[in-house]
Amino acid sequence: MPYEYEINELTKEESWRMFRIIGEFVEGFDKLSGIEPAVTIYGSARLRADEELYARTEEITYRLGQAGFSIITGGGPGVMEAANKGAQRAGVTSVGLNIVLPEEQAGNTYTTKSITFNHFFTRKIMLVKYAAAFVIMPGGLGTLDELTEVLTLMQTCKIKPFPVILFGSEFWKGFLDWLRNSVLAGGFISEGDFDLVRVCDQSDEVIEAIQKWYIKHEVTGRKALLK
Numbered sequence: 001m002p003y004e005y006e007i008n009e010l011t012k013e014e015s016w017r018m019f020r021i022i023g024e025f026v027e028g029f030d031k032l033s034g035i036e037p038a039v040t041i042y043g044s045a046r047l048r049a050d051e052e053l054y055a056r057t058e059e060i061t062y063r064l065g066q067a068g069f070s071i072i073t074g075g076g077p078g079v080m081e082a083a084n085k086g087a088q089r090a091g092v093t094s095v096g097l098n099i100v101l102p103e104e105q106a107g108n109t110y111t112t113k114s115i116t117f118n119h120f121f122t123r124k125i126m127l128v129k130y131a132a133a134f135v136i137m138p139g140g141l142g143t144l145d146e147l148t149e150v151l152t153l154m155q156t157c158k159i160k161p162f163p164v165i166l167f168g169s170e171f172w173k174g175f176l177d178w179l180r181n182s183v184l185a186g187g188f189i190s191e192g193d194f195d196l197v198r199v200c201d202q203s204d205e206v207i208e209a210i211q212k213w214y215i216k217h218e219v220t221g222r223k224a225l226l227k
Contacts, residue, residue: 024115024122028097028129031113035093037214038070038130042146043079043137053168057082057137058089060167060203065090067211072097072131074123075107075114079137084110097123124149133163133210138171154196155189163213165206166199 041061047054061071061083071087073080075096087094088110096111100118107114117123128134128150136147147164154161166172176199183189200206 021119021122024117024119025125027115028117028122028126031115032095032126032130035070035072035095035113035130037068037132038072038093038095039064039133039135039210040072040127040131041079041083041135041137042074042127042139042143043083044139044143045074045076045078045080046140047078047082047137049081053079053138054082056167056203058086060135060206061086062090063203063207064210065092067207068092069132069210069214070095072127073111074099074127074142075111075116077106077108079139081108081110084108088112097126099123128153128159131162132214133165135165135167135206135210137167144175151193151196155193161196163209164197165209166197167201167206169199169201172199 039061041057043053043057047057057079063086065071065087070093071083072095073083075084075098080096084094084096085108094110094112096107096114098107098114098116099120100116107116115126117126124146127146134147134150136143147166150164153159154164166176176194176197179189180194184191184193198209200209
């Protein structure tokens with residue numbers, strides 16, 4: 001009898017969890033509808049405000065904002081804070097999609113739209129769904145997770161190939177060398193997969209690449225989902 005009770009309680013908990021997940025999707029769709037065109041910025045939560053990369057991130061998003069793009073981040077500190085700060089300075093929609101974590105992920109104060117998620121996968125979908133381009137600043141495991149997910153979605157034709165910009169050639173060199181020398185050499189990816197990314201070291205390159213692509217294609221994240 002105690003065993004059956006535990007099973008029933010677990011089943012009820014899983015059912016309610018499903019509704020909570022649906023609730024996160026509904027809130028995301030409601031709050032983010034109409035923010036396009038937007039650019040999602042990924043990068044380390046551990047970046048300090050006195051580091052050069054913080055200022056570069058803020059400059060990039062400020063200029064993207066001036067060009068008419070909303071900015072989407074994970075809503076936390078570091079790169080995310082810098083990106084939201086630049087968007088707020090530019091007067092455009094500054095989105096922070098926060099996540100409940102034991103540490104590191106306190107929300108920053110530079111967002112004009114904010115949502116807090118309990119589940120990484122619902123948050124990841126929202127970070128991708130409304131974006132017309134992705135800028136990947138230096139970061140750690142979370143950044144690599146987000147980068148490879150975006151590339152996988154493009155490689156498997158779940159979304160169209162938007163610009164994916166790796167900022168900082170020195171930082172990304174080891175990763176790209178590993179992909180080419182180990183992963184490609186082993187036959188686990190194709191040469192054409194490298195066409196999915198572009199490496200930039202200057203803010204001008206980032207802005208120009210995104211603007212040119214967007215003007216040419218005139219498509220936003222929502223319209224690019226493949227059926």
